[in-house]
Amino acid sequence: MRDIFNELSEAIADGDEELSVEEAKKLIDAGVAPLEIFGECIQETLNDVGEKFSRLEIFLPDLMMAGDAVTAVQNELLPLMKGGENRQTQGRVVIGTAYGDLHDIGKNMVSLMLEVNGFEVKDLGVNVGANDFVNAARDFNADIIAISALMLPTMPYMQDTIEIVNADPAMRSKTKIMVGGGPISQAWADEVGADGYSDDAMDAVNMAKKLMEQLKAAS
Amino acid sequence: MNTRAQLLDLIDRSLSGSIVSEQDFDMLHVAKAVKRIVKKYDIRLTQPDRFLSTDEDLLDRVWEAAVEFLAECGIYSKDTGRVIQYTKEEILALTATVPSEILMGEGRDQVRCVARKPDSKNPCLNLGGCVGVPVPNQYFEPIMISYLQEPLVDMTSVPTMERFRGRDIRTKSPLEIYAAYDEATRMKEIARRCGREGIHYHGISISVSDIGQLAAGSFMDKRDGMALGVISEFKVDNTILNKLTYGILRDQIIAAYANPIYGGLSGGLPGQILLLCAGMIMCSALLGSETPGTTPTHPMMFCSTTKELLQATNIAFSALAKHSHIMPRLTGTQVGGCGTKTLLYEVLTTAIVATKSGFAYLKGPRPATGVISGVCSGLEARFQGEALHAAAKIDYEQAEHIMQLAYEKYKDDLPNKPYGHPFWEVYDVDTVKPKQFWLDMYNEVKAEAISWGLPMDQL
Numbered sequence: 001m002r003d004i005f006n007e008l009s010e011a012i013a014d015g016d017e018e019l020s021v022e023e024a025k026k027l028i029d030a031g032v033a034p035l036e037i038f039g040e041c042i043q044e045t046l047n048d049v050g051e052k053f054s055r056l057e058i059f060l061p062d063l064m065m066a067g068d069a070v071t072a073v074q075n076e077l078l079p080l081m082k083g084g085e086n087r088q089t090q091g092r093v094v095i096g097t098a099y100g101d102l103h104d105i106g107k108n109m110v111s112l113m114l115e116v117n118g119f120e121v122k123d124l125g126v127n128v129g130a131n132d133f134v135n136a137a138r139d140f141n142a143d144i145i146a147i148s149a150l151m152l153p154t155m156p157y158m159q160d161t162i163e164i165v166n167a168d169p170a171m172r173s174k175t176k177i178m179v180g181g182g183p184i185s186q187a188w189a190d191e192v193g194a195d196g197y198s199d200d201a202m203d204a205v206n207m208a209k210k211l212m213e214q215l216k217a218a219s
Numbered sequence: 220m221n222t223r224a225q226l227l228d229l230i231d232r233s234l235s236g237s238i239v240s241e242q243d244f245d246m247l248h249v250a251k252a253v254k255r256i257v258k259k260y261d262i263r264l265t266q267p268d269r270f271l272s273t274d275e276d277l278l279d280r281v282w283e284a285a286v287e288f289l290a291e292c293g294i295y296s297k298d299t300g301r302v303i304q305y306t307k308e309e310i311l312a313l314t315a316t317v318p319s320e321i322l323m324g325e326g327r328d329q330v331r332c333v334a335r336k337p338d339s340k341n342p343c344l345n346l347g348g349c350v351g352v353p354v355p356n357q358y359f360e361p362i363m364i365s366y367l368q369e370p371l372v373d374m375t376s377v378p379t380m381e382r383f384r385g386r387d388i389r390t391k392s393p394l395e396i397y398a399a400y401d402e403a404t405r406m407k408e409i410a411r412r413c414g415r416e417g418i419h420y421h422g423i424s425i426s427v428s429d430i431g432q433l434a435a436g437s438f439m440d441k442r443d444g445m446a447l448g449v450i451s452e453f454k455v456d457n458t459i460l461n462k463l464t465y466g467i468l469r470d471q472i473i474a475a476y477a478n479p480i481y482g483g484l485s486g487g488l489p490g491q492i493l494l495l496c497a498g499m500i501m502c503s504a505l506l507g508s509e510t511p512g513t514t515p516t517h518p519m520m521f522c523s524t525t526k527e528l529l530q531a532t533n534i535a536f537s538a539l540a541k542h543s544h545i546m547p548r549l550t551g552t553q554v555g556g557c558g559t560k561t562l563l564y565e566v567l568t569t570a571i572v573a574t575k576s577g578f579a580y581l582k583g584p585r586p587a588t589g590v591i592s593g594v595c596s597g598l599e600a601r602f603q604g605e606a607l608h609a610a611a612k613i614d615y616e617q618a619e620h621i622m623q624l625a626y627e628k629y630k631d632d633l634p635n636k637p638y639g640h641p642f643w644e645v646y647d648v649d650t651v652k653p654k655q656f657w658l659d660m661y662n663e664v665k666a667e668a669i670s671w672g673l674p675m676d677q678l
Binding site: 053054056059060061062064065099100101102103104105106109151152153154155156157159182183185200201 | 245246250251253254297351353379381387388389390391394395398425427428450451452456458480481482483484485486487490518519521588589590591
């Protein structure tokens with residue numbers, strides 16, 4: 001990362017929204033293109049934040065605050081982007097906790113880690129019905145549906161989502177489904193036809209990247 | 220404590236508290252409040268090398284901080300979008316009214332659960348059971364027998380059936396009701412056949428939503444414990460309040476639990492200490508649970524036996540024991556599975572930290588992080604009972620010494636996830652006796668613990 005980005009990077013890592021916007025504006029005024037700010041500074045900072053979290057050097061609130069700071073900068077920079085000059089995303093993900101399951105901290109960790117690693121994420125929250133995942137994925141034009149469950153009797157509802165997507169071959173060909181959470185295993189994911197399984201938040205990011213590669217290769 | 224009047228007051232507050240978005244609750248009421256209060260009370264690990272703290276001043280600060288945090292944070296009602304809030308004075312007044320003694324179970328299987336202190340000579344009770352561990356239906360009965368036949372198992376809980384009569388069990392559906400009924404009635408029948416018909420049973424494991432608990436709760440005895448999980452962090456919804464209302468109206472023992480996630484909204488270890496202590500005050504004083512519980516969870520290892528979690532548990536619950544007569548329950552979640560020494564060493568540190576932090580009873584073990592099919596057996600519950608009895612006989616410094624030795628034995632194994640073997644590979648399923656290799660392993664670790672000074676041979 002070039003030195004000119006140090007202040008913005010630090011402000012984001014500190015989760016300081018106001019200062020982050022201020023530093024981003026300074027860069028724009030100095031003639032730095034918004035895309036450069038995203039590509040060279042923000043993405044790299046977020047990768048670093050994500051790695052620190054995976055080593056528990058920082059914690060969920062720090063991750064949340066860094067995410068909020070980036071959103072604030074994004075809101076400031078997006079109107080300045082020229083047509084066609086879009087921030088490159090890793091992929092689009094809808095994520096939520098299976099129907100009947102109200103546990104959200106693990107899911108939130110995954111959601112934030114995906115965001116800080118460059119994915120566009122629509123978080124549907126907890127207790128999400130099987131059809132609601134599918135409808136949200138269609139509306140959001142999602143590449144990946146990510147479903148989490150902590151309780152055994154909520155797992156069949158994950159399978160329902162997979163079956164609903166399977167029933168629409170056009171959607172299935174362009175949508176990957178990944179699952180995770182306490183009682184989920186690779187064997188169960190294979191059995192129900194999920195495309196990916198992950199053990200923790202960092203693993204989920206790697207799996208999402210792998211699934212995006214598969215989608216790109218198939219298209 | 221008039222729990223019915225208190226319940227109505229809680230419901231009223233859930234309908235009249237200040238309206239806050241869930242996101243703001245997480246960030247402002249929990250995360251930022253944790254940060255501020257941790258700083259204000261200087262909550263930190265003052266003896267980083269020790270598992271068992273001797274810093275009395277820290278315990279006083281943790282208690283004060285926990286009460287202040289609970290008053291500031293409140294409990295979020297997800298269904299009404301409101302914060303159920305109590306003042307510090309109200310929290311302290313309600314805490315003073317919680318019971319310090321309770322009878323659990325019936326008849327000759329009944330046990331007396333009492334508030335303990337870290338130096339209490341009476342052992343922490345042993346709730347031997349593999350709560351939440353998924354098991355194939357055909358092994359439910361032999362697994363339960365393996366626990367119920369152990370004399371040092373004072374109370375029990377059941378594993379979670381993977382399927383019900385060949386069907387996936389779906390929460391909020393008729394199958395949840397049927398499976399909950401099946402769990403409660405089968406558990407009672409198996410206990411009767413084992414000659415332990417009055418044993419305290421902690422359930423209903425299969426009932427995630429309220430409908431299973433409400434439909435099958437009448438098949439539990441009033442001296443059984445109704446499991447009631449608070450949503451992390453400091454949140455309830457009507458599902459939880461429905462269960463609570465039903466339990467209180469039945470005069471059933473309410474076994475509420477709150478499991479703060481290390482690295483989550485609590486941040487690091489100081490925040491974890493704060494939330495553990497405040498969570499127990501919430502469950503006990505505000506939700507009316509006679510025996511509140513926790514299983515602090517590591518976000519990468521999914522266990523309660525890492526060094527920092529054992530340290531946090533000790534400090535939080537020693538503070539609770541010093542300043543209240545709440546009767547907390549620890550649920551031990553281990554990484555090691557059956558047929559591994561790792562599990563037994565982890566059970567040792569769990570049993571010692573429970574005993575020397577003033578817990579009333581210890582639930583578990585939950586081998587292989589409690590999520591691997593069939594990985595649980597009665598032998599580790601026997602080992603846990605022996606360790607609990609022995610730990611009550613040694614002093615604090617001996618306990619610290621043994622924790623250091625036991626932790627050294629397993630710390631490097633945790634990332635390797637030694638999940639071990641399922642029940643049918645470590646027990647003869649027909650005779651319900653442990654296989655020789657598992658018994659040998661148990662005897663070796665027990666002998667080693669005795670050589671370290673833990674008198675597991677003097678029960």
